[in-house]
Amino acid sequence: MPRAKSSVTIADVAREAGVSTATVSRVINENAPVSAATAMRVRAAIERLNYRPSAAARGLASRRTHLIGLLAEEISAPFFAPILRGIEKGAREAGLGLLIHCTQGTPAANSGYRRPLGPHNTDGILVFAGGLQEEELVYLTSLEFPVVLLHRSPPDSLDIPAVTVENKRGARELVRHLIEVHGYRRIAFLRGPEGHEDSYWREQGYREALAAADIPIEPQLLAYGGFDQKIAQQAVTAWLEQGVKPDAIFAGDDEAATGTIMALQAAGLRVPEDVAVVGFDDVYLAHPLMPPLTTVHVPIEAVGREGVRELVRLIAGGEPEPLTLLPTELVIRRSCGCQEEA
Amino acid sequence: MPRAKSSVTIADVAREAGVSTATVSRVINENAPVSAATAMRVRAAIERLNYRPSAAARGLASRRTHLIGLLAEEISAPFFAPILRGIEKGAREAGLGLLIHCTQGTPAANSGYRRPLGPHNTDGILVFAGGLQEEELVYLTSLEFPVVLLHRSPPDSLDIPAVTVENKRGARELVRHLIEVHGYRRIAFLRGPEGHEDSYWREQGYREALAAADIPIEPQLLAYGGFDQKIAQQAVTAWLEQGVKPDAIFAGDDEAATGTIMALQAAGLRVPEDVAVVGFDDVYLAHPLMPPLTTVHVPIEAVGREGVRELVRLIAGGEPEPLTLLPTELVIRRSCGCQEEA
DNA sequence: TGCTATACTGTAACCGCTTACAGTAAGCGC
DNA sequence: GCGCTTACTGTAAGCGGTTACAGTATAGCA
Missing domain, CATH: 3.40.50.2300 (Response regulator)
Known part of the structure; x- marks a missing residue:
């Protein structure tokens, strides 16, 4: 298979800006001091070359994918849409990408080396209800891989944080x-x-x-x-x-x-x-x-948002909140016999 | 930052099975002949070590992410759920992961080197309606990056395949x-x-x-x-x-x-x-x-499915189908004055 | 003035996989 | 028996970033 035509790399940017690749990396990640003048030159070079760092290379080197996963049994309307919206919004705000996968009737597909979501391609996952079998949860926990459960409590003796409602x-x-x-x-x-x-x-x-x-x-x-x-x-x-x-x-x-x-x-x-x-x-x-x-x-949307918040905390190595119980509220309309509330 | 504790790599599998990493790679990808006996040994080693290939390393080396992206303005119920289901199903069947991102009120976030979805992290993207500005489409096209439009026709003079309905x-x-x-x-x-x-x-x-x-x-x-x-x-x-x-x-x-x-x-x-x-x-x-x-x-679901099918074809280097128009059908119920159909 | 802390930058060693290339052994036609 | 395929396997060079480490210059301080 022929190599695809190579796109612009960090080395190109470094050359263009007259600095080393390390410096370019530093201005991108803002994780080490770089002089204002150099940073400006680098940014200009990035702009000029329309450079975009390769997620794969970045992930390989840093061991962070900047992706979180969502595992659900089925993307069923109408409950799923709002929870997904909450998750997507939360992920976006945290600067994380969102990978989604349904396990819908394919329990087997979730094992073997083709497993869809896990440590090999995400920094942590959200599991909605029955989206993942218990043994898989046990396995991920043994790896200390960040997992948050949504609308489901953790199996006995596993302290995986969960977010659900009253x-x-x-x-x-x-x-x-x-x-x-x-x-x-x-x-x-x-x-x-x-x-x-x-x-x-x-x-x-x-x-x-x-x-x-x-x-x-x-x-x-x-x-x-x-x-x-x-x-x-x-x-x-x-x-x-x-x-x-x-x-x-x-x-x-x-x-x-x-x-x-x-x-x-x-x-x-x-x-x-x-x-x-x-x-x-x-x-x-x-x-x-x-x-x-x-x-x-x-x-519903808040469940998604809180789930991401919790997951982000876990990924950052913070202390997990074992259970987040969101409040529910009675909504009186007419089907119970009441007149619609004001 | 300390390196995370390393997980099992292809080298570990190779050692365990008494073969080279190249051979392990070949049995995983099934893209070169490997003797049955060797393949079996390798598979056993994979199983034993619970090996899972790193998506980042794989992507970096092969220049394929095995991910497709979905860009939409908003994850709005109830139209979005079925289209998403179609896309997810299509992606899953094609062995691709699905990355989703909303551009909801953040047009600016879609430029600069933090752009969420593109050649740096996906093999191709699906754009739902107004999920991406025209200039961005022009740019991606100039890179020959696979893009399929959903419920939207391509800008003038750009032949991006589109899937929509009558x-x-x-x-x-x-x-x-x-x-x-x-x-x-x-x-x-x-x-x-x-x-x-x-x-x-x-x-x-x-x-x-x-x-x-x-x-x-x-x-x-x-x-x-x-x-x-x-x-x-x-x-x-x-x-x-x-x-x-x-x-x-x-x-x-x-x-x-x-x-x-x-x-x-x-x-x-x-x-x-x-x-x-x-x-x-x-x-x-x-x-x-x-x-x-x-x-x-x-x-709706079929639009998603067809979109993925078309995208997969593009990624494989196939000839694009300029426009896929899916049929719509009148559904008579009662709000028009008819008695419900049989 | 000499010494040290600090700011900035570069060099190069990986990260874990794929794959071009090369090599070996067996099979085949003559 | 010889050259040529074909099947299989290994070696090692990247892929494009991050970051430990080292080096230089400057500032601060006794």
């Missing part, structure tokens, strides 16, 4: 609202995917709220909604066909809430008059939905 | 449906952002459809919707306050359609009985909207 509290408040303000007692819950922590904690919050109001859990009011519009739609339709008709449905997340509303309306039921529906996340579609969805606001 | 045809069919099936004559249009090509071509399609039906353009039925829910909402509210009441509103995109529906309903008007509304894109929220939105389906 799912349990948010769910509890939400269900409490349903009980105390609206007097609903038969409140159904649609679970999210198995093993998904957000789902787990939301269910705990749901249970706590019911327990606090002395309402027993009715097993037939618990079903699988998968944090997915279609699945939730089917689950709700199945309920209706079986004659199960709750006062209210806590759909687990907004996507499932959307499917829930569609199923209810398709069956001729009115929301919230016949059945109230609430979601979780407050993603983009919650507001324009008809009726506007009562939900719990999750600071 | 906006004009889609808009024309959509408006024709409004005219021919429903008999609407006063059809308003909400433009997208200035300079946005999708917006431009959709307006052309709108104009052509009206012209074909001999309906004159009424300037007061054209307004700025910004491909944005809030802006569209305000624009429609303004119309209503001025007593402008069209038969139907073509909102430019689904986001604007959402805002349009919200504004109309807030004013006590029924959709589609009083005013019909149609969008464009068929993004995630179009279906669950109430009423379900009649729109034009845009194969």
